[in-house]
Amino acid sequence: MDMHESVAVPRSAPQPAGLRLKHIERVEGWGMAVGGLSHVFRPTDAEGVRAVFDLARREGRSVGLRGGGNSYGDAAMNTGGIVLDLTRMDRVLAWDPATGVIDVEPGVTIERLWKTIIGDGWWPAVVSGTMFTTMGGCAAMNIHGKNNYKVGTFGDHVVEFDFLAPDDGGVRTVTRENDPDLFHGAISGFGMLGCFTRLRLQTKRVYSGRLRVEAFDTHSVGEMIESFEERAPDADYLVGWIDCIKGGRGLGRGIVHRANYLAPGEDPDGDLTLAVAAQGLPDKILGLFPKSLMHLLLRPFCNNLGVRLINAAKFHAGVLHPRSVVYLQSHTAFAFLLDYVPNWKFAYKPGGLIQYQSFIPKEAAESAFEEQLRIAQGAGLPPYLGVFKKHRPDPFLLTHAVDGYSLAFDFRVTRRNRAQLWHLAEELDRVVLDHGGRFYFAKDATLRPDVARAFLPAENMRKFAALKRRCDPHNLLQTDLSRRLFGSDLAATMESAGAR
Ligand SMILES: Cc1cc2nc3c(=O)[nH]c(=O)nc-3n(C[C@H](O)[C@H](O)[C@H](O)COP(=O)(O)OP(=O)(O)OC[C@H]3O[C@@H](n4cnc5c(N)ncnc54)[C@H](O)[C@@H]3O)c2cc1C
Structure with missing residues (x-):
C-alpha cells in the first residue's frame, strides 16, 4: 500500500506542529506473511501518546497501537498510517x-x-x-x-x-x-x-520454580478431549499437540501434557528454584549447537515430508515413554517452549507463516476439528503444527473464548500456495460457523468481514459500537485488521451487524 493511501480521518484545525510525520518503517505481522509501511512513533509516557493522537488529528491520519508485535497477522499494523509502538513505556x-x-x-x-x-x-x-x-x-x-x-x-x-x-x-x-x-x-x-x-x-x-509435568499419548481428537475432560478438574495446566499430517486411522493423534504447581515444601530444592537464573533456558542444544542458529537446522524440515518425519518421531518418542513418567520442569521451559529456539519462525522464510486458531463449543469440538483436519489434508496443505487447548467463557465483550476447545494450526505460506491457503481458510471458517465457534483476532490474517460479523454476538457488537462512539468517535484508532473486518467506520459496521 502506498504511504498516502491512508485512511480518511477528519483533520482538526491547524495547530503549531510539535511532532512531525516521519519515521517511515516497514511493520510486519509476527508471522512475516503480511507487512506494510507506516510512520512509527515510540513514546515514553502518556503525554507522548497524547501528542501522537494530536499529530494524527492534525494530519488526518489514523493510529494503530502496537506492543511487542507478536500478533501473527495484521492486528498491530496500520499500513499508510501511524503506528504507535508502546515498547518504550516499559517501567x-x-x-x-x-x-x-x-x-x-x-x-x-x-x-x-x-x-x-x-x-x-x-x-x-x-x-x-x-x-x-x-x-x-x-x-x-x-x-x-x-x-x-x-x-x-x-x-x-x-x-x-x-x-x-x-x-x-x-x-x-x-x-x-x-x-x-x-x-x-x-x-x-x-x-x-x-x-x-x-x-x-x-x-x-508459587512455592517452587518448577512444575510437575506428565505426558499422555492420545490416538484421535475424541481421545484427546476425553483425556482433557478426565484431567481438567485437578490439573493446573493442560496442552495438547496434534500431529496434523497423519491421516486415516491416525487422524488427530497427539500428546497431552499436564502440569501442576508444587505445594509448599514439595520441591526438594526449595527456594533455589525460584531464582531467575534457575529458569534460564540453555544457550546451546545438546551443549554444542548455538540456539540462535537452530532455525537453520529446522529449515530442511519445513516441508510436508520433513514435518511428517518430525511428527512421527515426536509421537513415537512420546508413545515409547512409559505412561507414568513424571518429571519436574521450570515454569519457563513449560510455558515458553516456543522461545527455546530463537527466531524459529525464520525456518518459514521467505513467505512466513499464518496461524489459524478456532474455538468450538465442547459438544461440537470433535467433529469440527476432525473435519478441519480432513479438509486441510485433502487440499494438500496440512498444518505443520497443531496445538490444542481447553477454554471457558469470560465476560469480555469481544473475547474469543468459549466453553470448549481450540485447535491452532500453523501453515507455511509460499508464493505458490498463498491464494490456495486463503481459500482453505474460508472453508475452515465455514466449519467453525456451522459448529457455533469463534475466532481470535490475535492470530488472524485471513478472516473476511461477513465471517467476523457472523461469529460475534449481536449484543456485544452493539455495546462495543457504543464504546467506540464514546471513546473514539472520529475513528482515529484503526489497524489493517480492523479495516479488513469492519471498514474504517467500525462503530457503524458493528451497529448495523448488531441490528440483525
Ligand atoms: C509464538 C507465539 C505464541 C503465542 N501464544 C499465545 C497463547 O498461548 N495464547 C494467546 O492468547 N496468544 C498467544 N499468542 C498471541 C499473542 O499473545 C497476542 O497476539 C498478543 O496480543 C501479543 O502481544 P503484543 O504485545 O506483541 O501485542 P501486539 O501484537 O503488538 O498487539 C496486539 C493488539 O494489542 C493492541 N495494543 C497493543 N498495545 C496496546 C495498548 N497499550 N493499549 C491498547 N491496545 C494495545 C494492538 O493494537 C493490537 O490490536 C502468541 C503469539 C506468538 C508469536
Whole structure:
C-alpha cells in the first residue's frame, strides 16, 4: 500500500506542529506473511501518546497501537498510517511481594514481569506461549494460557488500568466497578478504544520454580478431549499437540501434557528454584549447537515430508515413554517452549507463516476439528503444527473464548500456495460457523468481514459500537485488521451487524 493511501480521518484545525510525520518503517505481522509501511512513533509516557493522537488529528491520519508485535497477522499494523509502538513505556511502577499485586506500564513484557516477581514466590497468572508479548498487547487481545479452562483469561487478573482514549477526556483509571462497560470492552477491544498506559495485575503465588509435568499419548481428537475432560478438574495446566499430517486411522493423534504447581515444601530444592537464573533456558542444544542458529537446522524440515518425519518421531518418542513418567520442569521451559529456539519462525522464510486458531463449543469440538483436519489434508496443505487447548467463557465483550476447545494450526505460506491457503481458510471458517465457534483476532490474517460479523454476538457488537462512539468517535484508532473486518467506520459496521 502506498504511504498516502491512508485512511480518511477528519483533520482538526491547524495547530503549531510539535511532532512531525516521519519515521517511515516497514511493520510486519509476527508471522512475516503480511507487512506494510507506516510512520512509527515510540513514546515514553502518556503525554507522548497524547501528542501522537494530536499529530494524527492534525494530519488526518489514523493510529494503530502496537506492543511487542507478536500478533501473527495484521492486528498491530496500520499500513499508510501511524503506528504507535508502546515498547518504550516499559517501567515496573510498583510491586508488592506481600500481595502479588504489580503496577506496570503497557510495554512491560511477560519476560520482564516474571523476572521481577519470581524471586518473591509469584508467577504471572496467565501467559502466552512466548514471553515477548507486552502487558498492553495481552490486555487488548485478552490472551489465554494453557490454564484458560481453570483461571480464565488475562483480563480476569487485571485489577484496574489507566486508559487514554482519543476523545474521552484525559487519562482515567478504570475498574470493574467504576466503568464496567469500558473495563470489559477495552480488555479484548484489540486497541480500538484507547491506549492502556498503566495496568495493575494480580499475580499467582508459587512455592517452587518448577512444575510437575506428565505426558499422555492420545490416538484421535475424541481421545484427546476425553483425556482433557478426565484431567481438567485437578490439573493446573493442560496442552495438547496434534500431529496434523497423519491421516486415516491416525487422524488427530497427539500428546497431552499436564502440569501442576508444587505445594509448599514439595520441591526438594526449595527456594533455589525460584531464582531467575534457575529458569534460564540453555544457550546451546545438546551443549554444542548455538540456539540462535537452530532455525537453520529446522529449515530442511519445513516441508510436508520433513514435518511428517518430525511428527512421527515426536509421537513415537512420546508413545515409547512409559505412561507414568513424571518429571519436574521450570515454569519457563513449560510455558515458553516456543522461545527455546530463537527466531524459529525464520525456518518459514521467505513467505512466513499464518496461524489459524478456532474455538468450538465442547459438544461440537470433535467433529469440527476432525473435519478441519480432513479438509486441510485433502487440499494438500496440512498444518505443520497443531496445538490444542481447553477454554471457558469470560465476560469480555469481544473475547474469543468459549466453553470448549481450540485447535491452532500453523501453515507455511509460499508464493505458490498463498491464494490456495486463503481459500482453505474460508472453508475452515465455514466449519467453525456451522459448529457455533469463534475466532481470535490475535492470530488472524485471513478472516473476511461477513465471517467476523457472523461469529460475534449481536449484543456485544452493539455495546462495543457504543464504546467506540464514546471513546473514539472520529475513528482515529484503526489497524489493517480492523479495516479488513469492519471498514474504517467500525462503530457503524458493528451497529448495523448488531441490528440483525
Ligand atoms: C509464538 C507465539 C505464541 C503465542 N501464544 C499465545 C497463547 O498461548 N495464547 C494467546 O492468547 N496468544 C498467544 N499468542 C498471541 C499473542 O499473545 C497476542 O497476539 C498478543 O496480543 C501479543 O502481544 P503484543 O504485545 O506483541 O501485542 P501486539 O501484537 O503488538 O498487539 C496486539 C493488539 O494489542 C493492541 N495494543 C497493543 N498495545 C496496546 C495498548 N497499550 N493499549 C491498547 N491496545 C494495545 C494492538 O493494537 C493490537 O490490536 C502468541 C503469539 C506468538 C508469536
